[in-house]
Amino acid sequence: MRLGTGIGWRPEIADAVEAMEGIDWVEVVAENVCPGHLPHSLLRLRERGVTVVPHGVSLGLGGADRPDEGRLTALAERAEALGAPLVTEHIAFVRAGGALTASPHLEAGHLLPVPRTRDALDVLCENVRIAQEALPVPLALENIAALFSWPGEELTEGQFLSELVERTGVRLLIDVANLHTNHVNRHEDPAEALAALPVEAIAYVHVAGGFERDGVWHDSHAHPVPRPVLGILTDLAARVAPPGVLLERDENFPGPAELERELASIREAVAAGRARGRAAGSTAVRGAVGGGAGGVGVLARPAAGVRGRLAVAQTAVLSSLVAGTPVPEGFDRVRMGVQARALAAKRAGVVAKVAPELPVILGADYREAFLEYARRRPMRAGYRQDALDFAGHLLKPGRPGDARAHRALRDWWLDRAGPAPRKPGLLARVLRRRALREHL
Template sequence: MEQLGIGIGWRPEIAEAVEALPGVDWVEVVAENVCPGRLPDSLARLRSRGVTVVPHGVSLGLGGADRPSERGLAELAERALALGSPLVTEHIAFVRAGGALTASPRLEAGHLLPVPRTREALDVLCENVRIAQDSLPVPLALENIAALISWPGQELTEGQFLAELVERTGVRLLIDVANLHTNRVNHDEDPAAALDALPLEAIAYVHVAGGVERDGVWHDTHAHPVAEPVLAILRELRSRVCPPGVLLERDDDFPAAGELAGALGGELTAIRAAVAEGPPPARARARGGRPGGPRSGPGPRDGVDPARERLGIAQAALLSSLVAGTPAPEGFDHRRLGVQSRALAAKRASIVARVAPELPGILGDGYRPAFLAYARTRPLRSGYRRDALDFAEQLLLAGQPSDDNARRLLTRWWEDRVAPRPPRRAGRIMRAARAALVRR
């Protein structure tokens, strides 16, 4: 198993701080944010120093009912080769639903949603994992996710689900101790019991991240300092095994530049201390984890697979209730569904604001409530840039915003981006002149 050491998630916003941090052995980068032919200068410098870079995918949706996208797998493989990575990682989650399999509209979650822990869903997941493994040039490790909601009719605990996944596919595990804490708070699941069930020798590395309690549940935000209960679970894991790598995730709400290095450095110091504590771990138990194990599960690839169809219908119904306001599927906690729905819309609003910063600039304090109202009935379908255009169009069709100047600015912004090609220089000059006359 590759020995990684102590690492941190590389993000463009903190690239300089990450480069300057002492004792960083490796970094992890969101795979979808990297262009193989044009690596950011910061990543190139880290690689030249011998720092390992691991691509971490967020969009494959291996827990979904559809087989994984060939294009998505090819792109992940390309990034692994471009970065010289010893492995790639993804999530045990679904991120989209609907489409041809269920004869319903295709919906995107824009987030990682939990897979039902049933044997049928595990069968589908195992086949998807094998397809991914066959397409990747390096080993694959999968991460347990945090969940605000849980499926009714669970047949396996989290530990049992992960252990059987490893036994049947030989996939490695990325254990997120912050997500174990989240699921303890939100679903009363015991992290120690999950760790007891895991094939510890399959652990590729460990994630540590911060979160916050809100709406009566724990949100895995990656935007807050690491809480002591999360470090306690890391120490609990360390008492069982010495993980090959441990990585700090921080994705948002970064401290001010003058405080950033100190804050990140302090958290890395706390992680090193947690890893160093405790007695030497007992020898990991032999638990299978080899390819070629049991291969029962979904049937032939030709034709409709009933297991995939049933899972697809269930996931589409859940996602539709979360992003399109359709009735909640039977057996779910309606309050938790509401919390999850609001969290998805809030995350979507934040991403659109980053993709199209002109919109909050034009709309001011009205941006967020207007976008959340739009998101209640308009699911994400074609990416966030299209989402920004659709949001602006809906506002304009409704005669909004009420301020004439803001509406003119929004109209101009929308027209510039929805046209087949940007306006020529002469057109931009004429438009600026008209706007000046209006302001007079």
């Protein structure tokens, strides 16, 4: 099937998405929906015939460990609940440490690049095949944006993706914004990457915005889609008619009119690319969402010790980013510093969303206090636990602070982690009243 033009469904823009004309499909972050309690907006879209695709962010198929069975089961359940024709994930690692390294478990809370080496490719291919066997529908994997490069890489991005497809039959989700990010940050030519891609494997395409600061491109998903990204989309469409193209926006949501304009720009970029392809006599295939991308080669298991070597390398990288250990030899220390600060900032932002009472209690001190806490304290079990750990850190005896804030923070912590939780909603009402009094 061909997907058409879509947009990333988010609760903040659910009403706007429902009202849009010409939306053929939507993508939802898989971890943000519960199969038994789907948002009414998604149910109404499905009733209208709008396709919904779950997009996972936590499998970490590029990590040294084999995919977690629980996470695979959860992703499969969401695909079935949504009636999705496929599911998507990322070529990335998101955690490290643990049994393979006999070291503490580390969570990145973000997608990090895998080294483009033979060892990493062998592990990724086996992990992909494990995931494919567990999922009820085809799997497509997305190329990610990166702020840093691994030393000693053996393959270009195009070569890495081509061999992955050849060996596993997995489909590709090509993010043209990520190609632009890697062009700025890693000096990789998007045209070369496109030329090496097996275009018949493309399931659909992501388009998103970002911003540049001090020579570094940040893939924010919170800014308008820039011209260079639309240009890469046009170049891709000149080679192949994308089965689907989707606009991603995760923060700083504009009004419906601006979203509609961005979607119109995306359609125009695709149309321009198709016209260019026809003028050049392009023989690019029209991909279709379905089974594998062609013949699948024999999948050899990674040689003994490969997972262990990859685990050690990824743990050293992640530890330097989230726990303040030295940057491994060969990495750009400046870029690793940028990545570390970006991870901490994201943690602060997400914790503020999952525990909105904390910024109310701490006021203007919240962000600085959280970044100080996160500098050498890795996230250990997701963002909700991170919020509890942060509050527990601030409540340690002897820490200076405002007495009223300390009492409110203690009440909040006891409400969620104490042995006898208080009446539901009581603390939230108290905090809202306190915030209102301070505002007045």
